[in-house]
Amino acid sequence: MASRNLVTLTGSGISAESGVPTFRAADGLWMGHRVGDVATPEAFARDPALVQDFYNRRRRQLAAVQPNAAHHALADLAARWDGHVLLVTQNVDDLHDRAHADRPPAPGFELIHMHGELLKAECTMTGQVCDRPGDLVPVEPSPFHPRGRLRPHIVWFGEFPLHMDRIEAALRRCDLFVSIGTSGAVYPAAGFIQLANLAGARTVELNLEPSLGRRLFDEGRYGPATEVVPAFCAGL
Ligand code: BV8
Numbered sequence: 001m002a003s004r005n006l007v008t009l010t011g012s013g014i015s016a017e018s019g020v021p022t023f024r025a026a027d028g029l030w031m032g033h034r035v036g037d038v039a040t041p042e043a044f045a046r047d048p049a050l051v052q053d054f055y056n057r058r059r060r061q062l063a064a065v066q067p068n069a070a071h072h073a074l075a076d077l078a079a080r081w082d083g084h085v086l087l088v089t090q091n092v093d094d095l096h097d098r099a100h101a102d103r104p105p106a107p108g109f110e111l112i113h114m115h116g117e118l119l120k121a122e123c124t125m126t127g128q129v130c131d132r133p134g135d136l137v138p139v140e141p142s143p144f145h146p147r148g149r150l151r152p153h154i155v156w157f158g159e160f161p162l163h164m165d166r167i168e169a170a171l172r173r174c175d176l177f178v179s180i181g182t183s184g185a186v187y188p189a190a191g192f193i194q195l196a197n198l199a200g201a202r203t204v205e206l207n208l209e210p211s212l213g214r215r216l217f218d219e220g221r222y223g224p225a226t227e228v229v230p231a232f233c234a235g236l
Contacts, residue, residue, distance in 0.1 A: 004175040013181020049138040055152040056135040070229035071099035086170040120153035171195035178235040184212035
């Protein structure tokens with residue numbers, strides 16, 4: 001396999017068959033809540049108990065779910081890829097982390113959670129991040145600052161996604177861009193396809209159905225991620 005730079009973007013669709021609800025489906029993740037009530041800094045300031053409870057429930061759900069064949073196929077691909085692999089996920093679950101943890105570290109592989117991680121918390125004063133698998137109470141004291149509180153380490157709407165410099169640098173040099181399980185509704189992730197096209201990469205969408213950005217991809221393969229992703233990876 002020629003040495004190539006692969007960038008893969010995943011969204012909630014890759015975790016759907018593991019039992020993690022997607023955002024926009026009828027049984028959506030918001031558990032009857034509007035985005036503005038649970039996933040913005042203003043919501044947290046207005047009702048910290050509601051927001052902490054929303055994330056506590058989702059964090060507890062992680063104990064009951066496992067990575068699926070799509071997560072494992074990407075981990076296998078990274079292990080045998082001759083070149084750089086950047087896996088950027090919009091997801092805040094740890095399913096990619098667990099799939100890769102089962103294998104020897106692949107040189108040249110990097111996983112970025114651009115929207116944060118459910119199993120971590122961050123200090124409202126210093127921004128420092130710590131592992132936090134358990135619940136957070138509405139006003140959780142921070143270990144990093146006497147006046148700080150711990151909030152979920154989650155990028156809410158209106159906040160800047162994480163590691164954008166590293167993501168954009170990888171997109172500028174990528175040869176192959178694969179978007180998996182995302183509706184293309186949320187920016188700046190939904191704009192990554194444009195950067196990949198500017199880099200002259202081959203671009204592929206793997207999804208249950210065509211996304212909003214379908215016409216921007218060279219190729220689209222549609223079906224459940226646990227079928228489409230392993231089949232696509234096997235062909236690389
Ligand atoms: C920012 C953490 C400035 C929270 C998340 C108007 C126009 C354009 C943009 C905006 C606008 N107004 C506001 C904005 C900006 C806003 C935005 O994009 N809003 C949208 C709603 C219009 N974005 C922001 O605020 C971002 N910050 O812009 O800062 C900036 C700008 C540029 C550069 C730097 C900074 C911050 C956004 C982050 C918000 N936080 N997550 C939490 O998890 O609680 S986003 C949230 O949505 C999740 O991370 C999720 O992953 C993500 C995207 O959704 P998808 O993953 O695509 O999920 P969805 O359900 O939509 O789709 C699932 C897909 O899977 C579907 O296509 C489905 O068919 C498919 N599928 C289902 N089952 C399967 C499947 N596929 C395969 N197999 C299956 N079995």
